[in-house]
Amino acid sequence: MTERALRLGTRRSKLAMAQSGQVAEAVRQVTGRPVELVEITTYGDTSREHLAQIGGTGVFVAALRDALLRDEVDFAVHSLKDLPTTQPDELVLAAVPRREDPRDVLIARDGLTFAGLPDGARVGTGSPRRMAQLNAYARSHGMTIQTVPIRGNIDTRIGYVHKGELDAVVLAAAGLSRIGRTDEVTDFLSVDTVLPAPGQGALAIECAAHNASLAAALAELDDPFTRAAVTAERSLLAALEAGCSAPVGALADLLADGQIVKEMRLRGVVGTTDGSTLVQLSTTGPVPETETQAMALGRELAVEMLAKGAAGLMGERAL
Numbered sequence: 001m002t003e004r005a006l007r008l009g010t011r012r013s014k015l016a017m018a019q020s021g022q023v024a025e026a027v028r029q030v031t032g033r034p035v036e037l038v039e040i041t042t043y044g045d046t047s048r049e050h051l052a053q054i055g056g057t058g059v060f061v062a063a064l065r066d067a068l069l070r071d072e073v074d075f076a077v078h079s080l081k082d083l084p085t086t087q088p089d090e091l092v093l094a095a096v097p098r099r100e101d102p103r104d105v106l107i108a109r110d111g112l113t114f115a116g117l118p119d120g121a122r123v124g125t126g127s128p129r130r131m132a133q134l135n136a137y138a139r140s141h142g143m144t145i146q147t148v149p150i151r152g153n154i155d156t157r158i159g160y161v162h163k164g165e166l167d168a169v170v171l172a173a174a175g176l177s178r179i180g181r182t183d184e185v186t187d188f189l190s191v192d193t194v195l196p197a198p199g200q201g202a203l204a205i206e207c208a209a210h211n212a213s214l215a216a217a218l219a220e221l222d223d224p225f226t227r228a229a230v231t232a233e234r235s236l237l238a239a240l241e242a243g244c245s246a247p248v249g250a251l252a253d254l255l256a257d258g259q260i261v262k263e264m265r266l267r268g269v270v271g272t273t274d275g276s277t278l279v280q281l282s283t284t285g286p287v288p289e290t291e292t293q294a295m296a297l298g299r300e301l302a303v304e305m306l307a308k309g310a311a312g313l314m315g316e317r318a319l
């Protein structure tokens with residue numbers, strides 16, 4: 001008996017096609033069913049307005065979710081860091097596969113590292129989180145850099161450096177790796193310098209909540225540690241009442257003693273985009289075994305960060 005192909009809704013960008021293609025292959029293997037890619041054009045792909053003005057990267061997610069809700073596709077793959085922290089009741093995060101390198105990287109002219117950038121270097125990034133942390137590092141190391149807001153897909157961003165319009169751009173390692181362009185990287189930024197976005201480097205596989213058999217099949221691709229980590233990171237973001245374009249970084253990892261995993265550590269940062277103030281804190285707790293426990297870790301850190309004035313650093317919001 002041949003079952004009908006599973007329809008995977010995807011954006012048409014090179015990154016989306018790469019990550020959907022990789023997940024499609026994994027889904028074929030665990031379900032034994034064919035998977036076909038269904039291209040969805042989103043408002044964010046066609047609009048020339050700045051992403052921040054049209055509501056951040058959530059616009060990319062919204063169109064894929066609409067296609068799921070209308071049953072035009074069976075499942076979708078998102079970059080987890082682009083997902084809003086609120087989950088619609090009709091949809092489930094069926095799987096969060098094992099996360100790739102969560103770090104941000106620098107792509108600079110002449111093979112330059114971040115610490116090696118000359119004074120006045122023009123560094124492209126539209127991310128308030130990256131701006132805040134890069135500017136904070138520069139200030140504390142006696143450097144002066146100029147952050148320049150940019151947008152566009154990964155190739156466009158790298159192009160600013162190749163064409164000599166910018167000295168460097170900052171991107172996520174995971175995206176470059178998925179489209180096979182890691183060779184462009186001139187500096188992998190330590191997470192001690194730039195804490196990544198909550199969920200960075202992880203994918204989210206989403207399907208309709210009523211499709212329980214598909215959700216169960218997709219769940220085979222879930223990595224419990226990645227899920228616990230990104231759940232804690234996103235719970236921190238939600239408890240700070242911040243969105244995906246807020247100057248908030250978060251990263252959860254496991255602390256091990258030799259081979260034995262002891263605890264989960266969650267680090268968080270929030271700052272002003274000029275880097276003059278950063279609130280940076282970390283907490284540790286038992287490795288979460290449930291979603292509730294992972295969320296509690298994130299909320300706990302948020303409470304501490306708010307007590308240190310985090311809310312006042314997040315701009316845009318009414319206080």
Ligand SMILES: NCc1[nH]cc(CCC(=O)O)c1CC(=O)O
Pocket residue numbers: 057079080081082170171172173174175176199200201202
């Ligand atoms: N904001 C855009 C975006 N959303 C997801 C990725 C790729 C990295 C990931 O999946 O975390 C990127 C590009 C980037 O930040 O360089």
